[in-house]
Amino acid sequence: MSLARHTGAHHIFLTSVAAIVAAAPSTSFADPDAQAVLLKAVDAIGLAQSLQFTSTMESEIPFGGSSLKQSGKSEITMKRDINAGLRWRARHEGSSKASMVPAVSGVSDATVEFEVVDRNASVLWIDHEQKKVIEKFARSARSSQVQMANTTWMSNLKLADPFEQELAATDSKVIGQETVGGVKCDVVFIDYGENKDKRRWYFGAEDHLPRKKETLSAAAGDAKVVETITITNLKLNPEIPETVFNIPTPEGYAEDIIPPIVDRASNDQNVLGGAGDGNEQEGPVQPRGVNTFPPPAFDLMDLNGKQVALDQMQNQTIVLYFFASWNPTAKEATAAVQDIANKYKDQPVKVIGMAVRERNEENLRKFLAANNITFPVVYLENDGLFKAYRGKSYPHFAVVGSNNQVIHTAEGFRADETIPTILEKVEMSVKGEIPDDVQLPRPALSPDAFDLRGR
Structure with a gap:
């Protein structure tokens, strides 16, 4: 044996x-x-x-x-x-x-x-x-x-x-x-x-x-x-060719490989649920935007004791910023999000920070004060809402359009790529220029999924 x-x-x-x-x-x-x-x-x-x-x-x-x-x-x-x-x-x-x-x-x-x-x-x-x-x-x-x-x-x-x-x-x-x-x-x-x-x-x-x-x-x-x-x-940081992440099939060997996934977002990696989310199914090519979904509901309190509820922001554009203050990119990314909040302060755009997996609330408050952050921030006690918005790594961004659909998500932060794309989606939403095909739904969580502390 x-x-x-x-x-x-x-x-x-x-x-x-x-x-x-x-x-x-x-x-x-x-x-x-x-x-x-x-x-x-x-x-x-x-x-x-x-x-x-x-x-x-x-x-x-x-x-x-x-x-x-x-x-x-x-x-x-x-x-x-x-x-x-x-x-x-x-x-x-x-x-x-x-x-x-x-x-x-x-x-x-x-x-x-x-x-x-x-x-x-x-x-x-x-x-x-x-x-x-x-x-x-x-x-x-x-x-x-x-x-x-x-x-x-x-x-x-x-x-x-x-x-x-x-x-x-x-x-x-x-x-x-x-x-x-x-x-x-x-x-x-x-x-x-x-x-x-x-x-x-x-x-x-x-x-x-x-x-x-x-x-x-x-x-x-x-x-x-x-x-x-x-x-x-x-x-x-050595140079590594892409071929390293493949295994050639030796002669005489069979293959049990996942079939190629139809790119339902027309190769747009900025549309949520693109290639590699593990939920793909075979079928005919779908319209652009099929992977968007209604935003999971939340009713929370920010660090200033003010209510932050999805149902109170209907038909507005919402930028959700899931972050952890100890993450290496947090300072630069949070400053960039503050710039977005400043840019749209007089327009129907809400910018909300969702702090995930913080060591404690005190450290979070110190981080926000040191970086002069004025947009509302919620201290989440677990990562349930982060995952509900399909978050996989920090920071994670989700843009809810004025059509009440999640129209964009992004993982990680690169100043020259992440922010310009978010601004493009926000402008599109503010001007009411969201294509009809981004409204194809996926099931949302029930409104009572998250209580006032994100549990």
Whole structure:
């Protein structure tokens, strides 16, 4: 019996260790120095356009009367996709091995070689046993190759909000400097809370990019390291050809590939629900704008205690700006949104900020005051409304037209592209020049979907 078959892949190929408890510093607070190191890492990742590196993983986790040992190595190439809100695509090529120590009778080691391409909306990989190149939508890509590839790297690098959990932790501390692969690193200890993971993060002192992550478990012995992921040979912003994010089909291999998606928005990536949202269906070409939808209802209170309700802004143009003040682009993007509010202050245009995943309301207020923001801002306690407006990364913009339909969305922020397009859509709405075909509906959420605090 193989090890994977004995235990189930979702137990063997772990990406994190459950119920990890470690010895933590005697005091419990978020060290400003640790926060500064983490924010520099967020900035460094946010500014990166491409990355190449070698990632290795070693773990040992108690499993019954034995220990599950896993090791893996992967060559990883990452590049932002300009057609998908600058989200990361990533190619993983390597292998991972799992074994029981001491050996368990009837259980053999499991070794998996993988060649996996994460394309955001879909995942592509090659299965040599089946002699097949396979592509599945990301939510249904569950093969052992994909799972093994995911164990060998730091997923924080690909997240829209890297190190969000670390920044939100109430107990963090810089504990010194160490060298990893010839790179001097600042070491930050993070306690995520009672009965949760404790980790040591190692960030390059000069480029601020992560080089190592150690997961600690008091359950396996006081402050014992049970998982280590190390990055070496890191290259920042190398030239990467698009062919890297494809897997050619070898001779004699079959293909199980997602059929080409009809571009229902005439290649207009500014229309919501364009290529890659995972909800596409086969069928005849539809009119431009078919992917717009009625805006999900909300009835909220802004930071000044004033009501912000969708049904009170009917037939007006609304610019919704979903953001997080700690995001690297927040200062520039928020200033640009303020310019929009100033430009249309005497016209039937409403600009509303929706602050998502803030550490606390006080930090948000300080950010707004420091940047002289006057448009109304709502402090959301979860990301339900953000997701309802099809948000996937920060910042996220949604323009509700005077026809009471969402006529435009945008992910990420690029001053020379994002704002001019928003202004174009706003002008179109203000002048009543919205084409009829953007009114084709999708179901909206019920009016009571969100109460006065966005819950």
